[in-house]
Amino acid sequence: MRKVTKRNLFIAATYGGALLLGLLLGQKYADENTHTGSTGALLLNRTDNLGKVQRMINIIANHYVDSLDIDQLQELAIDELVGQLDPHSEYLRPNQVHRQQETLEGSFEGIGIEYYNLHDTLMTVGLIAGGPAQRAGMRVGDKLIAINGDTIAGIRFSEQTIEKKIRGRRGTAIEISINRNGKNLPLPLKVMRDRVEVSSIDAAYIIDSATAYIKIRRFGARTADDFKRALQNLKKQGAQRLILDLRENGGGYFNAATALASQFFVDKQLIVYTQGAHEGRTDYYSSANGIFGDGKLAVLIDEQSASASEIVAGAIQDLERGIIIGRRSFGKALVQEQFGFSDGSALNLTVARYHTPSGRCIQKTYPSRNAMRRDTIMFPSVQKAHTDTARYLTASGKLVYGGGGISPDVWVPADSNGISNLYRRIRQANLIETYVYERLTKSAPTYAVENYLKGYFLPDKEYQSFLRYIQDQGVDYTQKEADAVKPRVRTDIEALLGRYYFGSEAFFKVRNRSDKMLAEALLALNAGSGHPTAQ
Structure with missing residues (x-):
């Protein structure tokens, strides 16, 4: 077993999902710090065939009948090469890396x-809260009419174009003309761009007198610190039990996952280990000083809980520290390392499995890159347990499953609506x-x-x-369909x-009022589940 060292590793599922809002916060799943020890030259000089690829590009550049964008041609070759690997290895352009x-550093320069x-x-x-736009006097509901004198209202711009207009270097100013409550403000608001901090915690509050609820959006550089601050505050309010919501959390930094998992143990425990064809086994242990090592714990997962989320859920389940509730998780047990290039682009290469x-590897099979991304994201899991996968036993003899994600201890079916x-x-x-914001x-x-939450x-x-x-927008339906989706749509609007x-x-507090998975977690904790098991 290798000694644990600082690695530039990340674990984030690269699936797509419909975003609720267009955000200027750069909230996408990501990779960790750039590893600068690799270059394109290192790759191209390894074999005669790789040298042939570079020579072919040079021949085309110098002799082809028409002018070509050679940079674009090279990137097409890179995309094709990486496309032959697993679905999570990928080549990123400089702007994608940035x-x-x-996203995972939890900060950006903007308003x-x-x-x-x-x-x-x-x-x-x-x-x-406390960001440049709020400090300058912007309010929720304001409509942006012009930026630095250029009209943007009523004109269709791409998200990239809007981002270029709004984002910028810290310390630079931007003037935004505002329509507020149907009237244009007489003068534009001057907003000074600054470093904006974004927490990876979506919600943290007390559900009842003794149960805390914390929802984590992603595993970023500050996730463990954000979690500790949130939980310490909730403990002051009387929290003795915890529901950790990792649904729709696609992963992030590997080290962030191990740091968060450590918070649930007061002794040294093996959290996860990694191994690959060119990577010896590396063990990762808890730090033995977790902030929540004794209280009852329930973890919520679904088909979009991936990678880092699965490391945490897997450790909690295997070590019988708490109860896992929900649906089978995504199933990504591949670890990527980032290799940077001089132009700012990078290769995120799968180097190990965790x-x-x-001893479980919960990686799902992937017959093709596209099939991997289409699978459980579009169609939530409907079966309760694995019937064709390896079985493992915990220290106390509890049965757990490998392959294709983490199977929950308590299964909650997806809402068919x-x-x-x-x-x-x-x-x-x-x-x-559109209906909510317009009407x-x-x-x-x-x-x-x-009063809003209760009434x-x-x-x-x-x-x-x-x-x-x-x-009126062209969506036809039957009365039966309208009645069936009514609870879901009403909750979304509320x-x-x-x-x-x-x-x-408040969004999560309202949504959680009718959340069946959360209700199951409360029942389990009230029944005595979620206790740490003596090791």
């Missing part, structure tokens, strides 16, 4: 707004967001967030209005309104 590093494109006009739907403490044809058409056309945000509520439920007449709206008026945490 954006992904910003700190979240927007929604409402009929080709950017509407502010969220502000980073194994849970019991969430994958129904009508609901998919509504979501794909962004009709819930339901005219005036702020007069009640506090606590606001979308009236039936408002749901009927929404049905007429989607019909949560989005809560987020708009009261912040992102």
Whole structure:
């Protein structure tokens, strides 16, 4: 076994997913720090065949009948080469490397707004607390009319173009003309760009008198620190039990996963180990000073919980530290290392597989790169357990499964309405967001967030209005379909309104009111599950 050293490793599933909002926060799954020890020359000088590839490109550049973009040709060759590998090895252009590093580092240089494109006009739907935009006086609901004198309202721009206009170096100014409550402000707001910090914690609050709930969006550089701060605050409010929500968390830094898993143990435990054809076995242990090593613990996972999320869930399950609830996870047990090039591009290359403490490798099979990405993301798992995979035993004899993700201890089926044809058409056309921002945000509520969470439920007449709206947009449905998706759509509208008026945490508080998986977690914890097992 090799000694553990600092490695530039990351573990993030590279699947796609429909984003709720257009964000200027760079929130995409990413890779870790650039490893500078490799160069293109090292690759091309290894064999005669690789030398032939470079010579062929040179011949084409010097002798081909027409002019060509040789850089583009080389990148096509690189894409084809990497395309023959596993689905998670990938070549990143410089701008992709930059954006992904910003994401997992949890900070970027900009103004700190979240927007929604409402009929080709950017509407502010969220502000980073204490960020440049909020300090300059921007408010949720403001519509961006012009940037530095250039009109942007009513004109269709790509997200990349908008980003170039808004983002920029720290310390540089941007002037934004605003329409507020239907009236243009007399003067543009001057916003000074700055470093904006973004937490990897989506929500952290007390559900009942003794149960804390923490949802982690991704595993970034500061995730463990963010988690410790959030949990310490919740402990002060009386939290003795914890529900850790890793649903829709596609992964991130490998070291962030091991650091978070360490928080659930007060002694030294093997969390995970990695091994590959060119990589000897490396063991990763808990630090033996976890902030939550004794309390009851439940971890929520689903088909989009991948990589780093699966390391944490696998360790909790194998070491019988808590209970895993939900649906079978994504199934990514491949570890990538980033090799950087002088132009800022990088190769994220799979160098090892990771194994849970019991020895499980939970990597799913991938007949092709595209099939891997289409699989459980579009179609949530409907079967309870594996029937064709290896079985393992924990120290106390508990049966766990390898291959194809983490199988939960308590299985909660997917909401069939969430994958129904009508609901998919509504979501794909962004009709819930457009309806809410166009029709339901005219005036702020007069009640506090606590009253909203306890007492606001979308009236039936408002749901009927929404049905007429989607019909006007060309979405036809039967009454049976409309009745079936009603609970899901109502919750989505209520949560989005809560987020708009009261912040992102309110979104999850509203959504969790009717969350079956969360309800199962509370039942399990109340029944005594989630206790650490003596080792």
